[in-house]
Amino acid sequence: MTTEAIRVQGLEKSYKDLHVLRGVDFSVASGSVFALLGSNGAGKTTVVRILSTLLRPDAGTAAVGGFDVLAQAADVREAISLTGQFAAVDEILTGRENLVLVARLRRVKDAARVADDLLDRFQLTDAAGRRVGTYSGGMRRRLDIAMSLIGDPPVIFLDEPTTGLDPQSRVEVWNSVKELAGQGKTVLLTTQHLDEAEHLADRIAILHQGRIIADGTLEQLKRLLPPAKAEYVEKQPSLEEVFLAVIGHHSGAADAPTTAPTPGEQR
Secondary structure, eight states, X not given: OOSEEEEEEEXXXXXXXXXXXXXXXXXXXXXXXXXXXXXXXXXXXXXXXXXXXXXXXXXXXXXXXXXXXXXXXXXXXXXXXXXXXXXXXXXXXXXXXXXXXXXXXXXXXXHHHHHHHHHHHTTOGGGTTSBGGGSOHHHHHHHHHHHHTTTOOSEEEEESTTTTOOHHHHHHHHHHHHHHHHTTOEEEEEXXXXXXXXXXXXXXXXXXXXXXXXXXXXXXXXXTSOOEEETTEEEOOOHHHHHHHHHHHHHTOTTOOOSOOOOOOOO
């Protein structure tokens, strides 16, 4: 792996007259969690599909682990794992059987041991012998992420991993992502949930109308807005305020924010 796990330059993609990506540029450092933040239809899944070699771009370049996604697609696939918006698990099989099946398909040695280790790491040991059809949404998603780790890929793509989950299940998935980060994995997370990006990401990029319009750490993004001050009190803008202000500015919408964030209460 290079120090840059992912590099994207000038990425473009259209579907007939619909321009989804209009020159996307960003890079992701190895061992970091990078959140691609945007509204529905912003192009987040298209970016992930290109990076995972499932879709060809119209223009631009992209590399994962130093491998070009077009010229070295097989090497890219060896270096990544992709978890889509909905858990890709077999509900008829047990949790352990799902893991063993994937391990055997990937020709991993000692599939049973690998499955048991992952069940333990993702707090699923007690449910290992139950059919996945009886699992909660959070348990299914955790199992899905566990399955994506078989073969020890260094780069993980999580495309809106908490879609449709209740608050408790979302927290379970967040803990799983933190577990991945603690293991030194590079995680590219797409989400439309601002709090998700705020809690998990080392760096955040905002994708809007096919372009990256802001990219940085949470603190760097907050500095895009002037601090709201009150006597003895300074309220830093939330990521939600930054997101709405940046989107409004680039859209030129009539309802774009025209004032600084509401100051904190005065003492």
